[in-house]
Amino acid sequence: MVKIGIITGSTRQGRVNTQVAEWVKSIADKRTDAEYELVDIKDYNLPPFNEPVPAIMSQDYQAPEAKVWSKKIDELDGFVFITPEYNKAITSSLKDAIDYLYPEWNNKAAGIVGYGSTLGVTAANNLRLALSVPKVAVVGTQPGLSLFTDFQDMSVFNPAPYHEATINTMLDEVVTWSTALKTVREKTAVEV
Incomplete structure (x- = not known):
């Protein structure tokens, strides 16, 4: 069974991000096709990305928080990112969380749930691009x-009921792709 992390995309005070993430997790918990876990990036206390070399070149992380973050992402097979849209992009905290790592993301699948004044579409597309470099299949x-x-009042999450069907369709795809890509990672590990 694959492990899917539902990753929050905001760390700011008063964020509604956790409400959306918990709602997605409540839908996921009704399923039996994967293990689902809420992963709050705020809990990892990652400083702004300032490593001496990019993660693609070295996994000798200087920030101790990055080592804990690395372990968490490495143990997951796929992800659902919950991203708000800030100025037509993802948050700097989410971008930093992605940039800290490289091989831990490789050959895994992700779904994106965006929200904002225009449904978070631009942020979701921005996130797709950011995830393409560390080889995450969205x-x-x-x-x-x-x-x-x-x-x-833009502060209390109360989703329209029809969204649940779309969330389940996305989860179907994430689980299918995560399962397939797990075999790719296993094959690559054997070859190395």
Whole structure:
């Protein structure tokens, strides 16, 4: 069985990101096709990315927080990123969390749930691009939530019921791709 991490994309005070992540986890918990875990990037206390060399060149992380983050991402087979849209992009904390690592992301699958005034579409597309370099395969179904219709006063998450079907479709794809890519990682490990 594959392990899927539902990763928060914001660390700011008063964030609604955890409400969305917990909702996705509640839908995932009704399923029996994978192990699902909420992974809050705020818990890892990652400093702004400032390693002496990029992770693609060395996994000798200087920041002790990066070592703990590396272990967590390495043990997961796939991801669901919950990303708000800030100025038409992902948050700097999410970008830093991605940039700290490289091989830990390789040959894994991800789904993206975006939210914002325009459904988080631009941030989700920005995240797709950021994940392409560390070789994360992003699935096609991309749920988008509106700050105007899926949140009360832009602060209390209250999603429209039809979103659950889209979340399940995305989870189907993430589990299928994560399962397939696990065999790729296993084959690569044997060859090395």
